[in-house]
Amino acid sequence: MAVPPPSPDPVKIALRAELRARRAAYVAGLGADRAHAAAQAAAARLLAHIPSRATVSLYLAMQDEIDPEPLAAALHARGHALALPSLLDRTTMRFLAWSPGDPLDSGPMNLRQPLLSAPERAPDLIITPLTGFDRMGSRIGYGAGHYDRAFQQYPGAHRIGLAWAIQEVELVPHDPWDVRLHAIVTEREFIRI
Numbered sequence: 001m002a003v004p005p006p007s008p009d010p011v012k013i014a015l016r017a018e019l020r021a022r023r024a025a026y027v028a029g030l031g032a033d034r035a036h037a038a039a040q041a042a043a044a045r046l047l048a049h050i051p052s053r054a055t056v057s058l059y060l061a062m063q064d065e066i067d068p069e070p071l072a073a074a075l076h077a078r079g080h081a082l083a084l085p086s087l088l089d090r091t092t093m094r095f096l097a098w099s100p101g102d103p104l105d106s107g108p109m110n111l112r113q114p115l116l117s118a119p120e121r122a123p124d125l126i127i128t129p130l131t132g133f134d135r136m137g138s139r140i141g142y143g144a145g146h147y148d149r150a151f152q153q154y155p156g157a158h159r160i161g162l163a164w165a166i167q168e169v170e171l172v173p174h175d176p177w178d179v180r181l182h183a184i185v186t187e188r189e190f191i192r193i
Contacts, residue, residue, distance in 0.1 A: 009173070011173050012140060012143065012173055013143075015132060015140060015169070015172075015173070016131050016132070016140060016142075016143065019131050019132040019140070019167055019169070020131060022166055022167070023064050023065075023131075023164055023166065023167055024063070024064050026064075026164055026166045027064035027164070028064075035066075035067070036067070036070075038066070038164075038187035039066055039067040039068070039069065039070050039071075039187070040070045041187045041188075042066060042070075042071070042162060042185050042186060042187045043068070043070040043071035043074055045185050045189070045190045046071055046127075046160065046162070046185045046190065047071070047074055047075075048190075049160075049183065049190065050075065050080070050125060051124070052078070053079075053080070054080060054124040054125050055080065055081040055082075055083065055121055055122065055123050055124045055125070056075055056080050056081070056082055056083070056123060056124070056125045056126075056127065057082070057083040057084065057085065057095045057121070057123035057125070057126045057127060057157075058071065058072050058075075058082060058083075058084060058127045059084065059085060059127065059128070059129050060084065060104075060111075060112045061129070062110065062111075062112075062129075065129045065163075066129075066162055066163060066164050066186075066187065068127060068162055069100075071127070071162075072100055073100055076099055076100050081097070081121060082097070082098050082099055083095035083096055083097055083098055083114075083121040083123055084096060084098040084112075084113055084114050085111070085113065085146065085150070086107060086111075086113040086114055086116065086118075087107045087108045087109060087111050087113065087146070089108060090108055090109070090144060091144065091145070091146070091149070092149075093146040093147075093149065093150055094120055094150075095120065095121050095122070095123050095126075095150070096113065096114040096115075096116070096118040096119065096120055096121065097114065097118045097119045097120075097121050098114045098118065102114060102115075102118075103115055109142070109144070122154060122157075123154060123157050124156075124157055124158065125157060125158045125159075125160065126147070126150065126151070126154065126157045126158070126159050126160070127160050127161075127162050128141070128147045128159065128160070128161050128162070128181070129141070129161075129162060129163070130161040130162065130163035130167055130184070131167065132163075132167050132168070132169050132172055133161050133163055133167060133168055133169070133172060133181070133184050134168065134169055134170060134171050134172045135168070135184075135191060135193070136171075136180065136193065137180035137181040137182065137183075137184070137193035138171075138172035138173075138174045138178060138180055138181075139161050139172060139178075139180075139181055139184075140172050140173075145177075147179075148177060148178055148179050151179035152179060158182050158183075159179065159180075159181045159182050159183075160181060160182060160183045160184065160185060161181045161183070161184040161185070162184075162185050162186075163184060163185075163186055164186060164187060165186040165187060165188045165189070167186075168186075180193065181193060
């Protein structure tokens with residue numbers, strides 16, 4: 001089912017605001033050193049589930065998202081082809097080749113992304129940031145539908161959410177076009193759906 005343009009769903013808007021506040025308070029309480037150690041723990045949990053030679057799309061953390069930098073460094077060291085999401089506009093996302101240290105551009109919505117001249121890569125595995133998640137694989141993001149569209153574009157790609165454990169909720173509101181995750185990784189556990 002096609003992902004419609006963003007619309008203001010008051011339930012999702014309220015849930016996003018609650019989860020962002022929860023995440024911000026949690027990360028502020030951790031401090032930089034403990035947050036980095038937690039990101040390393042999440043990376044270690046996830047590495048065991050990534051097949052060799054898989055092309056992996058990650059993201060660069062914004063604000064207080066769990067940082068996939070330790071994961072990116074480990075995957076790069078193992079020789080994986082990496083990609084980052086790149087926004088062409090407020091609705092179109094694609095995955096462009098990237099390696100740690102490559103130059104970055106500033107895209108729509110303050111996204112740090114590869115230069116638009118970087119080659120496009122089809123990911124085998126898509127690591128997505130989360131605003132919230134439940135144990136059925138439903139996720140809530142920023143509300144623009146970028147990842148749902150990408151998941152539909154790459155239906156064979158394995159979908160894994162990366163989040164702080166405190167971002168879990170009992171039930172994420174699920175629309176018909178929402179694509180569920182295969183797994184979620186936090187600093188505390190690997191959750192297979």
